[in-house]
Amino acid sequence: MVAAEQAVGVKGVSGRPGANIDASHSGAGTTSQPAASDAGEPMLATALRTYEQLGAEPPTVDFVRNDEENGPAHTLERHGSHVPLRRDPNVRTIEGRIYNDKGWERAENQSFRWDDPVIMAREVNGYIRRNWETIRSDLALEGRHKGHFDAGHRVGEGFINSGMHGTGPRQAHYMVTSLVRVTINLVADSDPAKAFVVSAFPAGILR
Structure with a gap:
């Protein structure tokens, strides 16, 4: 607090x-700081x-319930292990997101899915527990927390666009990853205040 x-x-x-406020440079000869x-x-x-x-106790997120109860949440819809991996013109796929294939709103430069729901729950809830004080402060101040971490082991698989810097046409490059990105928001107009996970997904790059 x-x-x-x-x-x-x-x-x-x-x-x-x-913002850093350095009192020694706030005005020569003054004896008090502005209120x-x-x-x-x-x-x-x-x-x-x-x-x-x-609260001081970190929440444990049930991701099925998290996504069902919070419209903006898409932790499973876009990154769940059930999403087909390889490109298929008839269905939405992880690889197809690189090319803006069927089912995606736009092309992305990285697209990954979790290896399984158990890994997802363990890693993201672990991140929340380890960083709850920072997350709690960010939510109180700004209404949102964004973070990332390296799990130290494989958590998912997917693709990055190897042509993302304009060196050529879009090209999906397969890789496995240990990196994870997380976004947590406050539930709008909730009283008492409550947080939900907007997105939590394996990532090829952290930017």
Whole structure:
């Protein structure tokens, strides 16, 4: 809570969280610092309330329920192990996403699926447990947390576009990966505050 309060307090003064304020350069000859704007107080109160409501205990995510109850969530729809891997013109596939094939809204430069739901649940929930304080603060301050990690072992498979830098036509290159990207949001208008996983997927590159 201290970290969240300090960060929001800085935001109330500087207009952005995490800005470094060096008192030694805030004005020669002055004996006091400017008071934070009163406009920052409701923001601080809201952030601290959200922080407290999220609780100190990290949640354990059931991804089937997570996706069913939260419209923007697509952890399984786009990255589940059930999504066919190899390109097929008749169905939506992991490889086909590189080319904007049937079932995809647009072409992507990487497209991966989890090896199985057990690995997905273990790795993502482990990430949430290890990083809950940071996640909780990000959600209180900004309403969203984005992160990534290396599991240290294979978690999924898929494709990257080897022509993504304009060196040639789109070309899906198969690979396995240990990298994972995660996005967590606050549930809109939820009281008490509640988080959900928007996306969590294996990645070939972390950018």
